[in-house]
Amino acid sequence: MTAKNLRADAEGGQYLSFLVDNEEYAVDILRVQEVRGWTPVTRIPNSPGYLKGVLNLRGAIVPVVDMRERFGFPVRTYDPTTVVVVVKVLTQDRERVMGLVVDAVYETYHIAPSDIRPAPEVGTAISSDYIGGLAAIEERMVVILDIDRLMNSRELAVEPALVD
Amino acid sequence: MSIDLSEFIPVFLEESFEGLDTMESCLLELQPGDMETINTIFRAAHSIKGGSGTFGFDEVGRFTHELETLLDKMRNGQCEVTPDRVALLLSSVDCVRSLLVSASEGGEVDRSQVEEVERQLVAVVHGDEVSTLADSSASAPDEGVVDGGDGWRIRFTPDPGLLMSGNDPMLLFRELALLGPLEINLLTDALPALDNLDPTELYLAWELTLSAAVDETSIREIFEWVEDDCELILEPFTAGTTGAESGQTWDITLRPDADFLVTGNDPLLLFRELAELGALQVLLDSENLPALDQLDPVELRLNWHMTLHSACSEADIRAVFDWVDDQCELIITPVGGSPNPESAGTAGGAQPLISGEPISSAPAASEATGDQILPPSAPAGAPKSAVKSDTKPAAKAPAGRSGADSSSIRVETGKVDALIDRVGELVITQAMLAQVCEQLSDIDHPAVEQLLAGLGQLERNTRDLQEDVMRVRMLPISFVFNRFPRVVHDVSSKLGKKVELLLKGEQTELDKTVMEKIGDPLVHLVRNSLDHGLETPAERFSVGKPETGQVLLNAYHEGGYIVIDISDDGRGLNRDKILGKAVEKGLVSADANLAPHEIDELIFLPGFSTADQVSDLSGRGVGMDVVRRNIESLGGHVSVHSVPGEGSRFSVRLPLTLAIVDGQLVRLGQDTYIVPLVSIVETIKASDSMLTALGGSRCLLRFRGEYLPLVNLRELFELDGPPADIAEHLIVVVENAGQKLGLIVDELMGQQQAVIKSLEVNFKRIAGIAGATIMGDGGVALILDVAGLMGVALDPELASAARRRSKQEGLDQ
Numbered sequence: 001m002t003a004k005n006l007r008a009d010a011e012g013g014q015y016l017s018f019l020v021d022n023e024e025y026a027v028d029i030l031r032v033q034e035v036r037g038w039t040p041v042t043r044i045p046n047s048p049g050y051l052k053g054v055l056n057l058r059g060a061i062v063p064v065v066d067m068r069e070r071f072g073f074p075v076r077t078y079d080p081t082t083v084v085v086v087v088k089v090l091t092q093d094r095e096r097v098m099g100l101v102v103d104a105v106y107e108t109y110h111i112a113p114s115d116i117r118p119a120p121e122v123g124t125a126i127s128s129d130y131i132g133g134l135a136a137i138e139e140r141m142v143v144i145l146d147i148d149r150l151m152n153s154r155e156l157a158v159e160p161a162l163v164d
Numbered sequence: 165m166s167i168d169l170s171e172f173i174p175v176f177l178e179e180s181f182e183g184l185d186t187m188e189s190c191l192l193e194l195q196p197g198d199m200e201t202i203n204t205i206f207r208a209a210h211s212i213k214g215g216s217g218t219f220g221f222d223e224v225g226r227f228t229h230e231l232e233t234l235l236d237k238m239r240n241g242q243c244e245v246t247p248d249r250v251a252l253l254l255s256s257v258d259c260v261r262s263l264l265v266s267a268s269e270g271g272e273v274d275r276s277q278v279e280e281v282e283r284q285l286v287a288v289v290h291g292d293e294v295s296t297l298a299d300s301s302a303s304a305p306d307e308g309v310v311d312g313g314d315g316w317r318i319r320f321t322p323d324p325g326l327l328m329s330g331n332d333p334m335l336l337f338r339e340l341a342l343l344g345p346l347e348i349n350l351l352t353d354a355l356p357a358l359d360n361l362d363p364t365e366l367y368l369a370w371e372l373t374l375s376a377a378v379d380e381t382s383i384r385e386i387f388e389w390v391e392d393d394c395e396l397i398l399e400p401f402t403a404g405t406t407g408a409e410s411g412q413t414w415d416i417t418l419r420p421d422a423d424f425l426v427t428g429n430d431p432l433l434l435f436r437e438l439a440e441l442g443a444l445q446v447l448l449d450s451e452n453l454p455a456l457d458q459l460d461p462v463e464l465r466l467n468w469h470m471t472l473h474s475a476c477s478e479a480d481i482r483a484v485f486d487w488v489d490d491q492c493e494l495i496i497t498p499v500g501g502s503p504n505p506e507s508a509g510t511a512g513g514a515q516p517l518i519s520g521e522p523i524s525s526a527p528a529a530s531e532a533t534g535d536q537i538l539p540p541s542a543p544a545g546a547p548k549s550a551v552k553s554d555t556k557p558a559a560k561a562p563a564g565r566s567g568a569d570s571s572s573i574r575v576e577t578g579k580v581d582a583l584i585d586r587v588g589e590l591v592i593t594q595a596m597l598a599q600v601c602e603q604l605s606d607i608d609h610p611a612v613e614q615l616l617a618g619l620g621q622l623e624r625n626t627r628d629l630q631e632d633v634m635r636v637r638m639l640p641i642s643f644v645f646n647r648f649p650r651v652v653h654d655v656s657s658k659l660g661k662k663v664e665l666l667l668k669g670e671q672t673e674l675d676k677t678v679m680e681k682i683g684d685p686l687v688h689l690v691r692n693s694l695d696h697g698l699e700t701p702a703e704r705f706s707v708g709k710p711e712t713g714q715v716l717l718n719a720y721h722e723g724g725y726i727v728i729d730i731s732d733d734g735r736g737l738n739r740d741k742i743l744g745k746a747v748e749k750g751l752v753s754a755d756a757n758l759a760p761h762e763i764d765e766l767i768f769l770p771g772f773s774t775a776d777q778v779s780d781l782s783g784r785g786v787g788m789d790v791v792r793r794n795i796e797s798l799g800g801h802v803s804v805h806s807v808p809g810e811g812s813r814f815s816v817r818l819p820l821t822l823a824i825v826d827g828q829l830v831r832l833g834q835d836t837y838i839v840p841l842v843s844i845v846e847t848i849k850a851s852d853s854m855l856t857a858l859g860g861s862r863c864l865l866r867f868r869g870e871y872l873p874l875v876n877l878r879e880l881f882e883l884d885g886p887p888a889d890i891a892e893h894l895i896v897v898v899e900n901a902g903q904k905l906g907l908i909v910d911e912l913m914g915q916q917q918a919v920i921k922s923l924e925v926n927f928k929r930i931a932g933i934a935g936a937t938i939m940g941d942g943g944v945a946l947i948l949d950v951a952g953l954m955g956v957a958l959d960p961e962l963a964s965a966a967r968r969r970s971k972q973e974g975l976d977q
Contacts, residue, residue: 045880055944
């Protein structure tokens with residue numbers, strides 16, 4: 001970790017970054033519950049490919065999403081560095097715990113809000129809807145994800161109660 | 165200073181609703197003169213009133229105040245317990261409940277009903293009760309009703325700690341004096357000797373005479389802040405007559421053993437307790453006191469004669485002496501029928517107390533008088549044991565009751581669920597260790613053997629622990645049964661039927677979640693039995709049955725299920741009428757040849773109701789089918805058994821818990837799924853001759869004379885793997901709400917109990933999946949929801965084709 005990252009900054013927060021198809025993404029570290037190695041999951045019927053299934057996290061049933069497939073990157077077979085980042089996602093009035101399958105965990109950063117630039121309309125592999133901002137760290141571009149929007153999109157969304 | 169009380173409101177509400185339940189059940193079993201029960205009811209009402217005031221539910225508080233006043237009168241014996249008044253109290257309980265609900269959750273209260281009940285309460289409290297409850301001609305509450313006659317006698321006995329809480333009796337008296345001329349008498353009976361006196365405690369009591377025609381409420385209001393810290397007795401009087409009409413004078417003689425004080429007893433405490441029962445006068449009899457030089461300071465040589473004017477029973481008095489009854493001689497005798505006005509009224513000094521008998525008589529003399537007035541059960545100079553055996557039963561009963569109350573604690577269900585999760589994890593860890601250890605078992609080392617033995621013990625302990633933890637969620641079904649005395653009471657009086665309700669197996673336990681959902685279906689079944697099953701007294705009499713009909717609720721365990729039977733000894737189901745109605749409504753064809761029990765089953769069909777008249781009790785046409793649907797949604801089953809003229813029995817069979825399901829493990833491709841055993845009719849291996857192709861991959865299964873639609877689960881769930889060759893596959897026949905369906909699976913595995921976990925917590929509901937469970941290896945298996953699956957998988961075309969074919973088959977035969 002660089003000296004710059006370690007310097008305590010009154011503003012801004014810590015972010016955990018991970019690699020998906022050699023691109024670096026980051027999430028607010030306060031949302032990360034734990035990082036664990038990949039273990040086989042139980043498939044959910046009639047679900048999209050990126051939803052790998054559910055796993056048992058100390059008694060809780062947690063859905064696991066493959067970030068490569070979610071973003072449309074080429075599929076890669078899971079290897080020992082493949083990890084599941086378990087995050088807390090805010091959904092309507094409750095908090096869901098979900099797992100993100102990523103290639104590897106990379107780094108933790110301290111990023112001041114002033115260093116975060118808004119997402120451009122075009123030019124990234126994923127929809128700007130799910131990007132909370134971009135941060136340049138030592139010549140590298142880190143995409144900060146808005147996981148609440150990402151994990152409540154499409155099939156992951158909790159339908160309104162009336163829809164049966 | 166402001167404290168946020170709102171966080172205590174849910175606790176208050178929960179306790180209040182419990183209090184109301186207690187009041188209700190006590191009222192239903194209330195017998196005149198049953199002081200303990202009235203006290204229980206009173207206490208419940210009192211705490212609701214207190215809480216309502218604190219939390220600002222003023223309407224509830226005001227209403228409960230009237231209720232409490234009436235109860236207080238019943239407690240003091242100023243007001244008799246009659247069936248009419250019990251009914252009034254029951255409707256008051258309902259009012260308080262609806263007021264509380266509306267105060268906490270909003271919503272409308274039937275104001276007119278509340279006002280009507282309140283008016284009746286006030287009327288009863290003030291003595292101008294009307295004979296029937298429905299009579300609306302009684303006077304309004306605020307008509308300036310004065311029930312105090314010409315004034316009030318108030319006996320105010322504060323707790324010793326009253327001053328510590330900052331209260332000052334003088335201020336109270338000053339306020340009282342504002343109401344009218346006040347005469348104050350100080351009672352110093354309880355004042356201890358100077359060297360025992362604790363200056364911070366209050367040993368005094370007062371007897372106040374307020375000569376003003378005010379109502380009781382305005383006096384009680386003055387004492388409102390101290391009413392928990394004192395004993396307050398209000399008695400109205402009219403000039404010329406004194407004393408209450410009810411109550412009785414008791415003559416009590418206490419002759420303690422010489423070593424009475426050695427064991428820590430204190431007569432003064434006893435007297436203070438007695439004084440709480442009513443107006444007490446104590447006279448010391450020092451006849452036995454030896455000369456000073458012979459006196460042993462640790463021995464007690466004194467006797468007392470007391471006169472108690474109170475509405476209490478002998479048992480109440482004996483209860484005060486419960487702790488000392490084997491160390492003293494106790495003689496309790498009622499004096500005459502009419503109370504002595506003086507003893508009830510002012511502390512009137514030293515007039516002769518009872519019928520002129522000398523009080524400070526020599527021991528011999530008092531024994532002689534005892535001979536005349538003692539009841540036969542306790543002869544004079546009686547052996548102590550006789551008195552003792554008399555006392556025990558009365559005093560022990562309440563003690564037992566309070567013991568049961570304190571042996572339970574209130575725990576959030578969330579905490580219990582977390583505990584269950586934790587234990588589940590422990591079971592999985594244990595299973596994992598056992599697997600690892602299996603690989604070690606070839607190694608010949610003494611430590612391995614010890615390890616294996618230890619793991620065996622761990623397995624037993626974890627299994628026991630899991631069972632115990634699951635049992636924490638279990639509650640006795642009496643929680644549900646308790647509401648039925650009220651239901652039967654209300655419904656039978658409305659229907660004019662005489663009904664005796666019998667409850668059996670109230671201690672049978674089942675899961676709280678099931679309990680919460682089974683109440684309404686059971687109420688419906690009981691009402692149905694009362695309405696349709698039981699005959700009117702006249703009808704019963706004419707067929708030679710006792711006029712009082714019986715309804716029996718019986719709960720028992722049967723192989724992992726709880727069965728609740730609701731039986732009556734009424735007329736039984738009228739099969740001709742049922743069949744006629746079913747044909748009329750087109751539910752069965754007129755030429756159908758149905759067995760008796762099949763006819764009985766027709767009452768569970770949607771839209772079926774045989775009531776000639778639609779009453780508000782049952783017969784709204786949403787009857788039995790809703791009951792059946794609700795019970796089946798809990799994974800249960802309801803059936804009926806009826807004998808014409810002898811009665812009918814509804815049996816409700818329910819799983820003990822919704823948290824655990826007995827499941828059949830099936831394999832689909834690589835994955836394991838669980839089919840709840842309750843839904844499974846049969847599992848079969850299909851052969852070509854049983855299958856009827858319908859074009860495409862769709863297929864019908866001929867199964868026991870009917871055609872069932874078949875669903876290939878692997879296809880339905882879009883699981884990969886080679887296309888299934890149906891003929892070689894196993895089929896699980898499942899049923900829900902009368903519809904059967906064949907599910908094609910790859911392999912049948914074992915059966916096991918599964919703890920159901922919701923997918924919704926971290927994900928969302930998935931059609932056809934009831935939830936997930938964690939397997940012994942730590943993996944997750946999905947549990948099928950057969951009802952939901954039918955909605956998703958059942959092709960209407962396929963289902964109707966199956967029905968058509970089944971019908972054809974039926975006709976061919």
